[in-house]
Amino acid sequence: MSVLTAAQLGGALPGALRKLDPRELLATPVMLVVEVGAVVTTVLSVLDPSVLGWMVTVWLWLTVVFGTLAESVAEGRGKAQAASLRALQTETTAYRVVGEGAGARLEEVPSTALRVGDVVAVEAGQRIPGDGDVVEGVASVDESAVTGESAPVIRESGGDRSAVTGGTTVLSDRILVRISSEPGQSFVDRMIGLVEGSARQRTPNEIALDVLLATLTVVFVVVVGSLWVFADYSDATQPAVVLVALLVCLIPTTIGALLSAIGIAGMDRLVRRNVLAMSGRAVEAAGDVDVLLLDKTGTITFGNRRASELLPLDGVGAEDLARAAVASSLADETPEGRSIVELVDPARAGAAPGERVPAGAELVAFSASTRMSGIDLDGRRTRKGAASAVRAWVVESGGAVPAQLDDLVQDVSASGGTPLVVAERVGEEPARVLGVVHLKDVVKDGIVERFAEMRAMGIRTVMITGDNEVTARAIAAEAGVDDVLAEATPEDKLALIRAEQEGGRMVAMCGDGTNDAPALAQADVGVAMNTGTTAAKEAGNMVDLDSDPTKLIDVVEIGKQLLITRGALTTFSVANDVAKYFAILPAMFVVAFPELDALNVMRLSSPGSAIVSAVVFNALVIVALIPLALRGVRYRPASAESLLRRNLLVYGVGGLVAPFAGIKLLDLVVSLLPGL
Template sequence: MTQTPVRTHEDPATHVEAAPSVLTTQQIAEALPGALRKLDPRTLVATPVMLVVEIGAAATTVMSVLDPSVMGWLVSVWLWLTVVFGALAESVAEGRGKAQAASLRALQTETTARRLRAGAGGTEELVASTDLRAGDVVVVEAGGRIPGDGDVIEGVASVDESAVTGESAPVIRESGGDRSAVTGGTLVLSDRIVVRITSDPGHSFVDRMISLVEGSQRQRTPNEIALNVLLTSLTVIFVVVCGSLYYLADYSGAHQSWLVLTALLVCLIPTTIGALLSAIGIAGMDRLVRRNVLAMSGRAVEAAGDVDVLLLDKTGTITYGNRQAYEIVPVTGVTLTGAENAAVLASLSDQTPEGRSILTLVGRSMGGPADATMVEFSAMTRMSGLDSPGLSVRKGAASAVTAWVEEHGGQVPPETAEIVDEIARGGGTPLVVAEHRDSDRARVLGVVHLKDVVKDGIRERFDELRAMGIKTVMITGDNAATAAAIAQEAGVDDVLAEATPEDKLALIRREQRGGRMVAMCGDGTNDAPALAQADVGVAMNTGTPAAKEAGNMVDLDSDPTKLIDVVEIGKQLLITRGALTTFSVANDVAKYFAILPAMFVGVFPALGVLNIMRLSSPESAIVSAVVFNALIIIALIPLSLRGVRYRPSSASALLRRNLLLYGVGGLIVPFVGIKLLDLVVSLIPGL
């Protein structure tokens, strides 16, 4: 009989969480003060494109004061709105992290800590948490808050970390191993622990989280810097062109005012992507925060989008981590019910996940004899079971149970070894079940097949990664045969079996020498070298301080599967930036057809053929183009925050899709938008 084990874990096949698709009035109201503060030229220096727009807005305002006109004031107002909308995009993106930052600040309320005096025989003194320094040792008992980041050096306790991770389930923290790290501000629910503080005030993990979610430490990524340089270069070119155009137009007899040339300049430079570039980067990090992943830099998010190789631990990432009973195979002459009943009796005292999974598999509870003595599982005996008058049952490793059967006068049938070998070859773990009755010799009843269960949906996720051109490598300490069986079932591309920390590091370096970008996750001190070497290293929040310092991302949920989502978010960031850049450049084409004919048609009537939108007048054409240039920024803010929808496919397919959607769309939308605005603007008296 084959039954599917009960699975209580969540399906890892989740996708990138989308931000709201509409910019609400509340969002605008909350972000507007910050946007107005960003109009300071000293702030706009970081965005040269928008600085030029602001200078242009100031210049046209002065011109309108000196020589008032309806067109002048309309152009001035909408140029100022263009600058405000650009600042608003960044302000809205930054504002989305304020709520989470506020909840994190609640963790930083000053508490009283019980600090152990050095060399004073373990006596305690009460101090403010803000007075603690790295190296201090404190005692925290049930109901108390951990006063600062640290490592548990004594005891074990249940800790509520929901304020940090968002998960309501408490976690166990204990001295030694990879689960000793604790975060300041979290609540101890039970027992007593002694903690050595590892950070000074103002430098805690929560402080770093607040800085990251608020964007105060965000650094521009290499690609973002390169694109900013390109946009700046284009802006300089158009400044020179428009400045030269003044004298060219004057020479040809089609004299143009500096007001018109300023409007032309703002419409030709890449204001759309210039205004949204910073917001796209901030929103990419914010999407990670919403998935409970903190990126230490924008560079890490960007690198995630370029990942070629993904290293994943088998246990807890590809599989559920606990081997579960998959089936019970009776030997010849024994009924399935008889083998199941013996397996249940032998598992009553087995509190391991494997033992409990046998009860779940059989699906019925049985009570042992009232006078039975339970034999708990131990690493020494490698068996569990029970002894009662007239009956003893055992379940455990094949060699241990074989020795027990032979000790009680029985013989193990040859088919037992065949069943055990078949299960082992398939990557499973065999547990032999036997019984001994006083009236007979001990005998084997069957074999329990324990299987390291592959997570639901994980194969489909790997298929998606393969479609992206990403190679997946499973890392495990299992032997080659077991690793190969799990790898085949999960659908990974390659496997590294019997892996040591040195093996992981060597594999990463080998892939990087081949020009590949590598991502991996880890939680232990022994993972730190590989996390530091990887281009994207995701450390688990439950991991050691060494692991969290080595990685460039921290997963607050400590879910290794999240690495797949990190890659998707990184790719979405790159695609969004590329798509909006394409749209912005394509937009300019329509503006050429709107403004250039309007400027010269009076002197060169033949240019009227370029007025394909049939705009009402030169003045209406210029104002409509300026208004559209501003409105398209506000219209694209939700898309820059949400990100362009990412579908796993090849790079060529993604490029083709973006060119068709955002390239062609960027050509068509302005023609329609400017024409509709012209119909409205032309109705304004005095224009």
């Protein structure tokens, strides 16, 4: 969002006016002070009308409205998404299972009557009435209304993909679901509250900044009060309207007005990525993460072993090995078998299995006993499989196994890959070994660059896997991961997180299984997959509705962007007050102390024009920064020192320069008004 449209402003204005209630502004003491000042100048302008008084009064009220408008616009951005989610909350008929065994029957009840522990039956075409876990059956489920992903997903009992979300639709088969949430407490309910801002809790960092802003406000109230006494003592008595204008311009109104909008927008960015944060604290913690724990399978790698290269033995042509490897994989629908065809003959890989297999061929299916698969065609028998199994088949047919095969198998294994040996027998001739197919758990595209970005942020990445140390180290080196926890158990994960935290580091991790629950609960940022178990989702403080483990990296970036945006606008807010000193203070005292005219570096037209121009700029800058507060300051991976340097150069210097130019331009316009 780069600009604010008239429709967005118009839609947010009623909410902004409602927030003028002083009880609403208690949460933002800076804006409460501005409103009190507006009330005071209104009363004074009624009792003693003047152009200066009414100009200051009008713009003080606009300052308060612009401040509440920022928060209202931020909340309004989630209204459309909340409306679509609320459509899932319509009353659903549920079929509750009553009784057990042969005497069980279905009872038709409204979804609002369901309670935790109830078991319901859901068939194809029916909507799941509430959040729960599949306890019997397997079905294809359409979750597009919640996740935005059009492809259906499989949900089944007894695994880590048993969780279902209320409001999603079963497309096939029949499942029994045990309800895990009370009405009004589902993930969709929480998401609606989150996007509308009503359930957003202020984070510790935000509360601390509020305390700082309140303290600065009190300090400047004392300062302005002291100036009033000083002015009276020096025979330069100032109208109360001028003192109120000075106070409003000196207190940090810009960040005070935008603080809530920044927090809401940060949460909104998470929701738009389909990540549901259980608390604002988790989002903020994500911005301070030092260590990122990532599961290997499905996160760093694709999870399925894929053919990466063919290694022919000496004396065997590469074409012969490729032909035999493809022939033995034509009917192999395992990920490994399909990857061999894709590697050698991508065009054929897209055909259906029946179309790929030549007429008259006899397929040899893989079995746990033989540990081989293959094809027999025109007197040629081709096999591929585990090295020991193929070796035994070759020897049994009278063939010899070259010593080079052992070297190739060991090289592939040492690199963290899996060797598949390919052999062939023609007619009654002895079988011969052709070569080795190197299978590897392929690292996802772009993951190396993502880890490099993490490293630039100062975040250490740790890959967690159940693989042996050799395999784990090989994959970690290829992916660019900083460290590895191999052969990991739930206890190992928990111990690693605690050790990192004891060292003063913030830890983030993701998981989807019950065995991940202890680590998710211990981590500062625990992202549970929506497809995972209820135990995992309850243990984490975020839930990824898309169940994409790599999104943990995006969560960290969003958290950092939130913190950087807040820091940048705070810097700008404090810096832009400097110009107002040069505008208002000379205007207040130049008559009594002509020497102060030297501070009028902007050469403003008159004291009245200077005061009004400063107040107008103070209000307009809030509106100008609303888009930046909602969009967030662009985050680039860098060290803390370089981020601070950029923050000071861009928003510190910018905050100093912009008001001088803005107030001068406004003065040229305001000075044309009569009475100033």
